[in-house]
Amino acid sequence: MIEYSRQPHYLVAVDCIVFGFDGEHLKILLVKRGLEPEINKWSLMGGFVGANESPDDAANRVLKKMTGLEGVYLEQMQIYGEPDRDPIERTLSVGYFALIDIHKYEAQLNDDYEAEWFLINDRPKLIFDHNQMVADARKKLRYKAALHPILFEMLPKKFTIPQLHILFEEVNDTKIDTRNFSRKITSTGLLIKLAEKDRTGSKKGAFYFKLDKKKYHANSQAFLNLMPNLKV
Amino acid sequence: MIEYSRQPHYLVAVDCIVFGFDGEHLKILLVKRGLEPEINKWSLMGGFVGANESPDDAANRVLKKMTGLEGVYLEQMQIYGEPDRDPIERTLSVGYFALIDIHKYEAQLNDDYEAEWFLINDRPKLIFDHNQMVADARKKLRYKAALHPILFEMLPKKFTIPQLHILFEEVNDTKIDTRNFSRKITSTGLLIKLAEKDRTGSKKGAFYFKLDKKKYHANSQAFLNLMPNLKV
DNA sequence: ATTATTAATTGTCAAAACGACAATTAATAA
DNA sequence: TTATTAATTGTCGTTTTGACAATTAATAAT
Numbered sequence: 001m002i003e004y005s006r007q008p009h010y011l012v013a014v015d016c017i018v019f020g021f022d023g024e025h026l027k028i029l030l031v032k033r034g035l036e037p038e039i040n041k042w043s044l045m046g047g048f049v050g051a052n053e054s055p056d057d058a059a060n061r062v063l064k065k066m067t068g069l070e071g072v073y074l075e076q077m078q079i080y081g082e083p084d085r086d087p088i089e090r091t092l093s094v095g096y097f098a099l100i101d102i103h104k105y106e107a108q109l110n111d112d113y114e115a116e117w118f119l120i121n122d123r124p125k126l127i128f129d130h131n132q133m134v135a136d137a138r139k140k141l142r143y144k145a146a147l148h149p150i151l152f153e154m155l156p157k158k159f160t161i162p163q164l165h166i167l168f169e170e171v172n173d174t175k176i177d178t179r180n181f182s183r184k185i186t187s188t189g190l191l192i193k194l195a196e197k198d199r200t201g202s203k204k205g206a207f208y209f210k211l212d213k214k215k216y217h218a219n220s221q222a223f224l225n226l227m228p229n230l231k232v
Numbered sequence: 233m234i235e236y237s238r239q240p241h242y243l244v245a246v247d248c249i250v251f252g253f254d255g256e257h258l259k260i261l262l263v264k265r266g267l268e269p270e271i272n273k274w275s276l277m278g279g280f281v282g283a284n285e286s287p288d289d290a291a292n293r294v295l296k297k298m299t300g301l302e303g304v305y306l307e308q309m310q311i312y313g314e315p316d317r318d319p320i321e322r323t324l325s326v327g328y329f330a331l332i333d334i335h336k337y338e339a340q341l342n343d344d345y346e347a348e349w350f351l352i353n354d355r356p357k358l359i360f361d362h363n364q365m366v367a368d369a370r371k372k373l374r375y376k377a378a379l380h381p382i383l384f385e386m387l388p389k390k391f392t393i394p395q396l397h398i399l400f401e402e403v404n405d406t407k408i409d410t411r412n413f414s415r416k417i418t419s420t421g422l423l424i425k426l427a428e429k430d431r432t433g434s435k436k437g438a439f440y441f442k443l444d445k446k447k448y449h450a451n452s453q454a455f456l457n458l459m460p461n462l463k464v
Numbered sequence: 465a466t467t468a469t470t471a472a473t474t475g476t477c478a479a480a481a482c483g484a485c486a487a488t489t490a491a492t493a494a
Numbered sequence: 495t496t497a498t499t500a501a502t503t504g505t506c507g508t509t510t511t512g513a514c515a516a517t518t519a520a521t522a523a524t
């Protein structure tokens with residue numbers, strides 16, 4: 001019978017695909033890898049799972065260490081475990097995708113954190129299977145965002161409908177009718193209209209909204225239908 | 233800088249939650265654990281990830297070994313990696329859920345495979361965090377099945393609408409209106425009506441249907457809306 | 465001061481989907 | 495021939511959807 005002692009042991013790592021939104025385009029946060037092999041090549045932010053932490057813990061620790069941010073939206077994606085994915089030694093990696101408010105990160109930015117934002121469509125080639133991870137994460141983000149109100153995680157506390165609109169178009173790489181989008185997003189009952197207006201970028205100005213946190217957290221599992229002609 | 237050699241190494245396993253349907257109720261397939269600790273206790277079917285296989289490979293191998301079945305519907309769920317989840321040695325486990333036609337398995341059944349079906353709602357207590365895994369798998373099955381036509385995987389090639397209807401009710405633990413269900417499921421265009429009828433269980437008999445494999449595989453990613461009042 | 469311009473906001477309407485509800489049909493058993 | 499049972503098909507008002515256009519609030523130009 002199989003015994004524990006006979007079984008091979010592996011390294012286990014986490015890798016995070018960190019998405020942000022600059023108001024126009026979807027971006028991801030990359031770092032220069034600090035260890036061999038492939039040192040100084042661009043890579044996802046990741047690290048090994050320590051002895052006293054779960055993979056979720058490890059992902060949060062890595063994010064904290066590399067961006068200074070805590071409590072970010074983090075979701076387990078899938079495990080990457082092809083035997084030869086790491087040339088040095090067998091390493092299985094748990095992929096996570098994270099959504100952060102790009103401005104929060106920029107506020108934290110200093111020399112301790114040598115991460116850099118790249119346009120999702122204009123990013124350097126990454127090491128190992130990280131390119132595949134990014135592709136998978138993007139697909140999963142699109143899937144999830146079509147059903148659940150998670151894209152708010154990439155916007156500031158105060159945001160406008162047009163901002164949200166562009167974000168949805170970016171994530172889904174498609175045009176969405178302004179009027180129908182507006183109707184749909186407000187009909188969720190998740191938005192609270194503020195008195196203040198955002199006057200940058202237009203003469204008329206667009207009203208700020210904030211998220212109704214109570215409803216948001218109460219209904220974070222609800223199936224919405226946020227995309228027209230919903231297909232994946 | 234962190235080096236590979238300094239990092240701890242762990243065992244990596246897979247565990248499969250195997251769902252089946254006996255025509256009335258949802259069931260899961262359990263095995264008696266063959267190694268210490270907790271030997272002879274009921275557990276999910278699982279095994280360690282070998283040196284030359286991916287976790288997906290391992291899950292398929294385990295399923296083949298314990299049921300004799302190949303090519304079953306298998307989907308990665310999530311990783312279970314709390315440091316102390318295995319009392320002997322740190323082991324991370326990748327959870328999978330599988331959908332199989334219960335009759336196919338019964339056909340294969342012999343002494344080599346000492347697995348046993350249990351009603352999902354009347355199952356023995358399982359080892360480690362396997363109870364949590366079952367709960368998670370059930371939730372995920374419900375989620376996925378509400379959007380994608382995967383429950384067919386638990387039915388024979390020929391099946392009737394009433395069979396499908398009961399299966400949907402079982403998975404979602406709710407009553408579904410027969411007429412609306414029928415309309416919805418046929419409007420997907422995924423079903424092909426056969427001339428033959430199933431005469432067991434009713435006087436009138438119910439027409440057999442089969443899956444339109446072409447459309448099924450072409451549209452396996454399509455978002456359907458298979459549950460009324462869809463919530464999670 | 466009036467007008468042009470720009471982007472945000474609100475509005476219309478026909479088609480489709482939905483959900484609640486009941487009648488009909490095809491078989492067997494009495 | 496009739497009663498019984500379960501499968502199948504049907505109705506209808508409401509809501510949601512998606513395609514499309516008009517109005518409004520501000521600033522810039524004349």
